[in-house]
Amino acid sequence: MKYFPPALLLLCILKAQAQAADGSWNARLVGRPLYLRSCFIDDQLEFDGAGKLVGIGRPAPFTMCGVDVQEAMLKGKSLVIEGVRVALVAGSEEGSGLVRRQISSTTHLAFSLRRGDKREFHAPEVLKMTIHPDQAGSFDKALSNIFADGLAELAPLAPLYWQCYAQSYFQPREVSKSAEKDVEKCVITPATALPEGTSGEAGGGTVPPVMISSTQVRIPERALEVGARGTAVVHLKVGVDGVPVGLQVIRAVGCGVDEAVLEAVSQDRFKPATRAGVAVSVDMSLSFRFETQ
Numbered sequence: 001m002k003y004f005p006p007a008l009l010l011l012c013i014l015k016a017q018a019q020a021a022d023g024s025w026n027a028r029l030v031g032r033p034l035y036l037r038s039c040f041i042d043d044q045l046e047f048d049g050a051g052k053l054v055g056i057g058r059p060a061p062f063t064m065c066g067v068d069v070q071e072a073m074l075k076g077k078s079l080v081i082e083g084v085r086v087a088l089v090a091g092s093e094e095g096s097g098l099v100r101r102q103i104s105s106t107t108h109l110a111f112s113l114r115r116g117d118k119r120e121f122h123a124p125e126v127l128k129m130t131i132h133p134d135q136a137g138s139f140d141k142a143l144s145n146i147f148a149d150g151l152a153e154l155a156p157l158a159p160l161y162w163q164c165y166a167q168s169y170f171q172p173r174e175v176s177k178s179a180e181k182d183v184e185k186c187v188i189t190p191a192t193a194l195p196e197g198t199s200g201e202a203g204g205g206t207v208p209p210v211m212i213s214s215t216q217v218r219i220p221e222r223a224l225e226v227g228a229r230g231t232a233v234v235h236l237k238v239g240v241d242g243v244p245v246g247l248q249v250i251r252a253v254g255c256g257v258d259e260a261v262l263e264a265v266s267q268d269r270f271k272p273a274t275r276a277g278v279a280v281s282v283d284m285s286l287s288f289r290f291e292t293q
Contacts, residue, residue: 025072039065049134051145061256089254090230215267220256240279
């Protein structure tokens with residue numbers, strides 16, 4: 001029988017325990033459709049034992065908070081999680097909802113200094129999270145506060161302008177064929193809905209608002225990288241002052257495109273709708289077609 005020094009034996013035991021612990025964290029986190037409850041775009045994040053971010057993070061759009069965990073391991077007393085960022089982007093059929101897609105960035109690598117030629121290299125956006133234990137040495141509370149497991153769990157955390165969309169697309173097990181109509185019903189206020197037969201003709205009907213200034217949509221670079229495409233449709237209420245309020249997502253493109261559209265539309269200005277010559281508030285929708293090469 002071989003003799004193992006006590007120190008070496010203790011090291012082997014601790015190593016075995018760490019490997020077993022790592023295996024349990026991997027079983028819990030790897031392969032799950034996880035989302036950051038508080039979405040930050042930084043590639044390295046640190047959390048305390050309650051799951052609160054240490055330091056200041058840069059906020060990211062709601063549709064860029066997905067994570068595919070690749071590995072979880074104990075390093076000292078902390079749990080270190082490495083993964084790939086995931087975006088929610090429109091599926092192949094417009095209006096069918098959003099699907100998960102790993103975010104990758106394009107890097108141009110020179111392979112001939114003499115000719116100056118370059119080639120493109122696509123690499124996934126890696127995210128590293130360091131989580132410290134609580135006073136009891138547990139990570140459970142932190143993990144519950146950091147991650148939402150699936151879209152249904154993420155839906156209540158969506159910003160106000162995503163809430164109607166989330167109710168129809170994130171919470172049901174299957175997306176209904178009438179989901180977009182349901183979102184429209186959710187966002188429209190009956191008192192300010194444009195009546196049927198509305199036209200631009202003078203008379204007793206309602207004359208719809210007319211855009212008098214528009215703002216260019218600034219497309220997020222990551223949306224181009226991930227290949228997001230489709231038509232974003234947003235709802236707004238045009239007040240008697242011609243200022244849009246109450247913006248909501250009706251149809252989504254994802255990966256920050258919808259937030260960019262909402263930001264631009266919020267700066268648009270309109271000649272308000274009128275009814276019998278008097279300015280009135282009305283609901284309306286605007287669409288923005290987004291294509292990538």
